[in-house]
Amino acid sequence: MLKKLALAAVALAAFMVQADAQQTRLRVGVEGNYPPFSQISPSGQISGFDIDIANAVCAELKMECQLVQQEFDGMIPALAARRFDIIVASLTITPARLERVDFSAPYYDVPSQFVARNGAFQSHSPDALRGKRIIVLRNSPRAAWLQQNYPQNELHLANRETDVYLELVAGRGDIAFGSSVVSTEQFLKRPEGAGYGRVGEPVRLQGGTGGVGIAVRKGDTETLAKVNQALAAIRSNGVYRQIMARYFDYDISPSN
Amino acid sequence: MIDWALVARTLPEYWVGLRVSLLLLFVSCATAFLVSIPLAMARVSRHAWLSWPVWAFTYVVRGTPLLVQLFMVYFGLAQFEVVRESAAWPMLRSAWFCAWLTFAINSTAYTTEIFAGALKNTPNGELEAARSLGLSATQVYRRILWPGALRRALPQYGNEVVMMMHATAIASTVTLVELTRVARDVYYNYLAPVEAFGVVATFYFALTYAMVGAFKLVEKRYLRHLAPRETGPAAGRPT
Structure with a gap:
C-alpha cells in the first residue's frame, strides 16, 4: 500500500x-x-x-x-x-x-500632468512656475525630468505616489507633478480633490520613462x-x- | 556576491544620512532632557493638579506608536485650515520641525517617567538628613534629589537614547533623508537589498555599540560608589 x-x-x-x-x-x-x-x-x-x-x-x-x-x-x-x-x-x-x-x-505609457488648486496657474511653462515649489515622487523618472527641465524650481520629494497629493493639499508645495492616471483616479475624481484640477496639457516625458x-x-x-x-x-x-x-x-x- | 563597488560608490550618501540621523537624535534628546526635569518634579509632586496632567501626558504618549504620532503631526495637522493659516505653519510645514517636535514629545514622555521613578527611589534617610540640616526645598532638589536620581536613572536613560537612535529611522517616512531613507533610495535605485540594508545595519550597529560604550564610561564614572569595593590582596583571607 x-x-x-x-x-x-x-x-x-x-x-x-x-x-x-x-x-x-x-x-x-x-x-x-x-x-x-x-x-x-x-x-x-x-x-x-x-x-x-x-x-x-x-x-x-x-x-x-x-x-x-x-x-x-x-x-x-x-x-x-x-x-x-x-x-x-x-x-x-x-x-x-x-x-x-x-x-x-x-x-x-502614461503621460504625466501638473495638478494644482483651480485657477492658481494658467499654464505649466517654466515662466508660469517661477519660484514655486513642485511636489513629485522621489526617485521617479518624473523627478529626474523636473530637475532637467525646471532647474530653477525647488522640488518637494514625496515618499509615495499618493503622498504627492496629500502634500499638495497640506500646502507643502504649490503644484504637483504626477502620473495622469494616479492623479486623476486617486485624487481628482475623489472628494479630497475637489477644487483641484489639471494645469495645462499632459506631458510626455522626452527620453523619459x-x-x-x-x-x-x-x-x-x-x-x-x-x-x-x-x-x-x-x-x-x-x-x-x-x-x-x-x-x-x-x-x-x-x-x- | 556582494557588490562592493556599489557599496563604495554609495557610501558618501550614507555619511550625509548619518549626519541627519545624529542631529535629529541630538536635538530631540536634548529637548526631551531639559523638558523632562521640571515635568518629572511635577510628576512626583504631592499636589494632584501638578502630577495628574503630567501622568496623563506620559500615559497617552507612551500608549501610542511613534509612527502614528509623527503622521498625526506631519499629515494630520496640515489638514486643518486653522493650522495652515496660523503663525506656526511656516515651521510645521517643514518635515524637520515636525520630526523634531514629535521625537522630542515622545522622548519627553519616557524620560519624564524614568526621572520620576529615580526621584521616587531616593532613600528616605537622605531626605531626612537633608531636612534635619535645614536645607530648603530648592536645595534639597539641587543637592540631594537630582544628583542621586540622575545617577540612578543613567542605565535606563542610556537605553532610552539608544532606542531613540533606532527610532530616528521613522523620520524617513516624512521625507527626511536620514540613514534609513538613504538605504531605501539605494535599494530602490539599484535593487540591491543586501548592499543597501546591510550597510545601513552596520551603521546602526556601530552607532549603538559606540553609544552603549559611552554610557558605560559615564556610568563607571558616576556610579563608582555602587561598584564592588576593591580590597587588598590579603583582606579576608586566612593567613
Missing part, C-alpha cells in the same frame, strides 16, 4: 515536472495595491488593468496563468528567486532595472520572445483596446 502510494507520488511529481517543462503554465508576479492597475477586493479577489493584460497574454500563448501576489518592493528579487517567471506589475522601464531584468516592449513593460529574468530570451509576440497580438486584434476601455476614458497605449 505504502509502496503504491510512493509510486503514485513519484509519478505525480514526474508529471508535474514534465508539465512545467512543457510550459503549459505561466507564473505571473502581480502586485495588488495600485488601482486601477491592480487592486484586491475585500474578498481577496485581485483585478485591474495589469491583471487583465496578464490573463490576455496567457490566453494568447494558450498557457495557464498562475498569479502570484508580491509586494512591489520585493518584486524583482522574487523574480530572480524564481517565484514566478514574468512580472506584470506596472513596472516602469528604467536603466537601473534593465541591469537586473529584461523588459518586453512597453504595454502602456520608456513606458511600462513586462519583466522577465535576465537572459530568459524564450519567455521574452513569447511575451512580446503575445503583446503584439493583443494590440493588433483589439483585445488590448477592450481592456483599456474597461478602465480608462483616455489613451494609455504606448506610442510604438
Whole structure:
C-alpha cells in the first residue's frame, strides 16, 4: 500500500515536472495595491488593468496563468528567486532595472500632468512656475525630468505616489507633478480633490520613462520572445483596446 | 556576491544620512532632557493638579506608536485650515520641525517617567538628613534629589537614547533623508537589498555599540560608589 502510494507520488511529481517543462503554465508576479492597475477586493479577489493584460497574454500563448501576489518592493528579487517567471506589475522601464531584468516592449505609457488648486496657474511653462515649489515622487523618472527641465524650481520629494497629493493639499508645495492616471483616479475624481484640477496639457516625458513593460529574468530570451509576440497580438486584434476601455476614458497605449 | 563597488560608490550618501540621523537624535534628546526635569518634579509632586496632567501626558504618549504620532503631526495637522493659516505653519510645514517636535514629545514622555521613578527611589534617610540640616526645598532638589536620581536613572536613560537612535529611522517616512531613507533610495535605485540594508545595519550597529560604550564610561564614572569595593590582596583571607 505504502509502496503504491510512493509510486503514485513519484509519478505525480514526474508529471508535474514534465508539465512545467512543457510550459503549459505561466507564473505571473502581480502586485495588488495600485488601482486601477491592480487592486484586491475585500474578498481577496485581485483585478485591474495589469491583471487583465496578464490573463490576455496567457490566453494568447494558450498557457495557464498562475498569479502570484508580491509586494512591489520585493518584486524583482522574487523574480530572480524564481517565484514566478514574468512580472506584470506596472513596472516602469528604467536603466537601473534593465541591469537586473529584461523588459518586453512597453504595454502602456502614461503621460504625466501638473495638478494644482483651480485657477492658481494658467499654464505649466517654466515662466508660469517661477519660484514655486513642485511636489513629485522621489526617485521617479518624473523627478529626474523636473530637475532637467525646471532647474530653477525647488522640488518637494514625496515618499509615495499618493503622498504627492496629500502634500499638495497640506500646502507643502504649490503644484504637483504626477502620473495622469494616479492623479486623476486617486485624487481628482475623489472628494479630497475637489477644487483641484489639471494645469495645462499632459506631458510626455522626452527620453523619459520608456513606458511600462513586462519583466522577465535576465537572459530568459524564450519567455521574452513569447511575451512580446503575445503583446503584439493583443494590440493588433483589439483585445488590448477592450481592456483599456474597461478602465480608462483616455489613451494609455504606448506610442510604438 | 556582494557588490562592493556599489557599496563604495554609495557610501558618501550614507555619511550625509548619518549626519541627519545624529542631529535629529541630538536635538530631540536634548529637548526631551531639559523638558523632562521640571515635568518629572511635577510628576512626583504631592499636589494632584501638578502630577495628574503630567501622568496623563506620559500615559497617552507612551500608549501610542511613534509612527502614528509623527503622521498625526506631519499629515494630520496640515489638514486643518486653522493650522495652515496660523503663525506656526511656516515651521510645521517643514518635515524637520515636525520630526523634531514629535521625537522630542515622545522622548519627553519616557524620560519624564524614568526621572520620576529615580526621584521616587531616593532613600528616605537622605531626605531626612537633608531636612534635619535645614536645607530648603530648592536645595534639597539641587543637592540631594537630582544628583542621586540622575545617577540612578543613567542605565535606563542610556537605553532610552539608544532606542531613540533606532527610532530616528521613522523620520524617513516624512521625507527626511536620514540613514534609513538613504538605504531605501539605494535599494530602490539599484535593487540591491543586501548592499543597501546591510550597510545601513552596520551603521546602526556601530552607532549603538559606540553609544552603549559611552554610557558605560559615564556610568563607571558616576556610579563608582555602587561598584564592588576593591580590597587588598590579603583582606579576608586566612593567613
